[in-house]
Amino acid sequence: MAGEKLDTVAIVEEKDDSPKIKNLSDFWTFLKKELKPRGNIATPFNLISLPIMILGYIFIVYRLAAGLGKPITNLNQDFPWGLWIGFDVVTGVAFAGGAYVLCFVVYILRAEKYHAIIRATVLNGFLAYLFYAGAIVLDIGRWWNIYNPMIGNSFGVNAVMFLVAWHFFLYMLAELVEFSPTIAEWLGMKRLRKILGSLTLGAVVFGICLSTLHQSGLAALMIMAKNKIHPLWYTEFIPILYFVSSIFAGLSMVIFEGSISHKVFGDQIDEAHHKHYDDILVGLARICSVAMFGYFFLKIILLVHEHAVPYLNSPMGYWFLLEIIGFVLVPCFMFAHGAQQRNTSTIKFAAVITMIGIIINRLNYTFIAYNWYVPLSQKYWPAPMELIITASIILTEIWAFRWIVNRMPVLKEPPAWARKLH
Amino acid sequence: MDRRNFLKIFGSGVATAATGNLLNPAKTNASEDNQATEFYGILVDTTRCIGCRRCEKACAEANGLPVPDIDELTNKSVLEKMRRTSDTQYTIINRYDTEKGPIYVPKRCMHCNQPGCAAACLVKAMRKRPSGHVTWDANCIGCRLCMVSCPFDIPKFEYTKAMPRIQKCNLCYDRYKKGGIPACVEVCPTQVLVFGTRRQILEEGKRRIAADPDKYVNHIYGEYEVGGTSHLYLSSVPFEQIGFRKDLGTVPYPEYSTGFLFAVPFIFVLWPIAMLGINRATKKDDESGHGENHENKEHEKGKH
Numbered sequence: 089m090a091g092e093k094l095d096t097v098a099i100v101e102e103k104d105d106s107p108k109i110k111n112l113s114d115f116w117t118f119l120k121k122e123l124k125p126r127g128n129i130a131t132p133f134n135l136i137s138l139p140i141m142i143l144g145y146i147f148i149v150y151r152l153a154a155g156l157g158k159p160i161t162n163l164n165q166d167f168p169w170g171l172w173i174g175f176d177v178v179t180g181v182a183f184a185g186g187a188y189v190l191c192f193v194v195y196i197l198r199a200e201k202y203h204a205i206i207r208a209t210v211l212n213g214f215l216a217y218l219f220y221a222g223a224i225v226l227d228i229g230r231w232w233n234i235y236n237p238m239i240g241n242s243f244g245v246n247a248v249m250f251l252v253a254w255h256f257f258l259y260m261l262a263e264l265v266e267f268s269p270t271i272a273e274w275l276g277m278k279r280l281r282k283i284l285g286s287l288t289l290g291a292v293v294f295g296i297c298l299s300t301l302h303q304s305g306l307a308a309l310m311i312m313a314k315n316k317i318h319p320l321w322y323t324e325f326i327p328i329l330y331f332v333s334s335i336f337a338g339l340s341m342v343i344f345e346g347s348i349s350h351k352v353f354g355d356q357i358d359e360a361h362h363k364h365y366d367d368i369l370v371g372l373a374r375i376c377s378v379a380m381f382g383y384f385f386l387k388i389i390l391l392v393h394e395h396a397v398p399y400l401n402s403p404m405g406y407w408f409l410l411e412i413i414g415f416v417l418v419p420c421f422m423f424a425h426g427a428q429q430r431n432t433s434t435i436k437f438a439a440v441i442t443m444i445g446i447i448i449n450r451l452n453y454t455f456i457a458y459n460w461y462v463p464l465s466q467k468y469w470p471a472p473m474e475l476i477i478t479a480s481i482i483l484t485e486i487w488a489f490r491w492i493v494n495r496m497p498v499l500k501e502p503p504a505w506a507r508k509l510h
Numbered sequence: 511m512d513r514r515n516f517l518k519i520f521g522s523g524v525a526t527a528a529t530g531n532l533l534n535p536a537k538t539n540a541s542e543d544n545q546a547t548e549f550y551g552i553l554v555d556t557t558r559c560i561g562c563r564r565c566e567k568a569c570a571e572a573n574g575l576p577v578p579d580i581d582e583l584t585n586k587s588v589l590e591k592m593r594r595t596s597d598t599q600y601t602i603i604n605r606y607d608t609e610k611g612p613i614y615v616p617k618r619c620m621h622c623n624q625p626g627c628a629a630a631c632l633v634k635a636m637r638k639r640p641s642g643h644v645t646w647d648a649n650c651i652g653c654r655l656c657m658v659s660c661p662f663d664i665p666k667f668e669y670t671k672a673m674p675r676i677q678k679c680n681l682c683y684d685r686y687k688k689g690g691i692p693a694c695v696e697v698c699p700t701q702v703l704v705f706g707t708r709r710q711i712l713e714e715g716k717r718r719i720a721a722d723p724d725k726y727v728n729h730i731y732g733e734y735e736v737g738g739t740s741h742l743y744l745s746s747v748p749f750e751q752i753g754f755r756k757d758l759g760t761v762p763y764p765e766y767s768t769g770f771l772f773a774v775p776f777i778f779v780l781w782p783i784a785m786l787g788i789n790r791a792t793k794k795d796d797e798s799g800h801g802e803n804h805e806n807k808e809h810e811k812g813k814h
Contacts, residue, residue, distance in 0.1 A: 153672060155669060155670055156667075156669050156674065157669030166663075168667060197788065198789070198792045227653075228652045229653075229654065229674045230651050230652035231652070233633070236651055237633055237651070240633065243633070243634070244631050244633055246771060247631055249653060251771075293785050293786060300777050301777055301778075305770065308767055308770035309655060309658070310658065311767050312626045312658065312763045313658050315755065315758055316658070324766065324769060
């Protein structure tokens with residue numbers, strides 16, 4: 089990712105306070121300094137999140153030692169996939185979709201307006217993959233075999249899961265490359281920064297290919313559950329639905345995360361950017377609105393195409409209508425209205441509703457509309473330990489995000505020498 | 511040539527050219543071994559089963575599973591409720607009360623000709639052997655997609671173990687390699703089960719139906735279901751009355767995933783071309799040699 093933030097900002101000569109790292113021991117000294125916490129440690133957020141995280145880590149060790157069954161998870165023979173796959177991995181990856189959409193907008197379409205938020209978005213996407221998709225290690229029953237799809241001699245090359253696994257792995261690398269110029273700027277490595285910056289477009293193109301395929305691939309995993317997923321949700325086109333919905337899921341996450349970042353890290357952002365940010369929100373809301381309308385339209389076509397209309401007048405049918413009207417059509421219009429009125433509160437509210445809708449949609453495929461004919465008393469419901477482990481993973485990701493934003497030029501201006509590269 | 515064929519040929523061609531036939535989407539993991547060989551399987555004649563559950567006991571002994579004791583075997587109350595195979599029971603017998611009286615039905619893995627579980631497996635731990643046995647290997651990573659993908663809900667996961675396995679009937683593959691027949695077939699006192707090649711048992715099933723058309727419904731479950739299975743069932747009542755799903759269709763399950771697999775070479779060829787094209791087209795002339803664009807140009811030169 090290239091570092092020029094905004095051409096509008098006048099580049100004033102400033103003191104080059106980048107670290108001078110010449111050898112490994114310099115690097116260690118610098119890292120040790122950076123690893124130290126900054127500011128007030130006893131904030132309310134820290135005091136609440138730290139106990140949950142520690143509890144989560146203890147449960148993670150317990151899960152790895154004791155297996156997946158009760159009391160850790162409520163997974164059973166009818167519901168092999170639960171919260172960890174449905175929320176952590178599948179929903180987490182959809183929320184991380186903002187990175188590939190914005191990379192397309194900024195690096196392929198060259199819409200410079202969005203350049204100001206690209207670093208935070210790519211970082212968020214990378215951390216989402218690292219932590220949420222990484223959470224798959226916990227869900228995998230035989231986790232000590234996790235390297236088998238990567239190194240080994242019995243590759244199931246034509247299995248959808250094989251492609252998804254490799255695409256996850258390669259996409260994490262692509263996002264790391266996209267983010268790497270920021271790391272080089274933090275370390276003050278000027279030569280490296282130039283080289284890494286030149287890799288950005290390649291990584292973006294590769295990353296968009298991978299995203300297209302694994303966003304839809306997550307749906308293709310469910311395609312052989314044909315007789316288990318309720319006919320209102322099952323169609324052979326679910327890969328396309330997942331791909332389209334990842335566009336507005338990811339951008340809603342960008343809006344949500346950005347709104348919080350602008351409050352929490354507001355002191356790192358200069359005045360010009362603050363003003364400019366409303367324009368960005370309005371633009372993102374327009375993209376979301378159009379993508380959601382397309383998605384809604386596709387849902388209606390598929391409803392007719394799959395002859396699923398008669399199922400609408402049933403409890404599952406009402407649940408389906410709530411999802412596509414309450415959590416797709418309504419926020420779609422809210423985005424459109426908010427963009428037209430330039431009302432950022434409406435846009436942020438719409439983003440939250442959209443995100444809830446995406447969670448409902450992904451969980452429908454993994455356990456709510458999956459094996460829907462199983463009596464309610466035997467349905468899967470996340471166990472407390474599953475929820476705590478999930479919460480601790482999310483909180484760890486937020487800690488990592490905060491640590492990086494406070495140290496590297498993600499929201500703040502890149503150092504002067506990096507801006508001069510352009 | 512219609513559109514579907516064109517897509518198939520294009521997709522296969524690109525993938526084959528790129529990977530030397532390793533990644534041909536038309537060839538799912540489940541279909542590759544299944545060309546010229548004959549599968550072994552079992553014909554299950556439910557009209558003969560007396561529900562003695564000796565097969566359950568023999569199966570448990572042959573596979574090192576908890577063996578049900580004799581009291582429990584003679585205790586018919588076990589049959590009062592519907593059971594399913596589990597991580598400690600590869601085969602079970604259920605009793606269905608129908609208009610033709612009680613019917614006992616042994617249930618276990620159907621050993622599909624093209625199993626969804628094998629197509630789903632990313633490390634080929636679940637495999638359709640050339641002999642027809644669907645087996646599980648320890649290189650499994652435990653993702654449980656086989657359970658999601660099985661139309662008969664057969665693979666079972668050991669949730670309570672620290673080192674869990676996927677458990678299911680493997681048609682006594684170890685015994686087969688030593689020249690034996692499945693333990694359940696060997697022990698059955700009323701010849702409910704016939705072990706043989708799929709051709710043999712299919713012929714035998716058809717012969718029985720033809721010889722006694724009043725006794726059997728004219729349907730062999732597994733002949734066409736999900737593209738054919740190596741376990742075939744005969745029945746005196748329609749199959750939905752004895753716990754078989756009739757909504758599974760005749761398409762082999764792995765074929766549902768080929769549509770997505772065909773998209774992979776398409777995306778990797780067309781997306782970069784389209785994106786680099788748009789990237790060039792949106793370039794402003796006055797930006798030439800400026801910053802990132804300049805770097806991009808260098809990068810692309812290196813790429814082509």
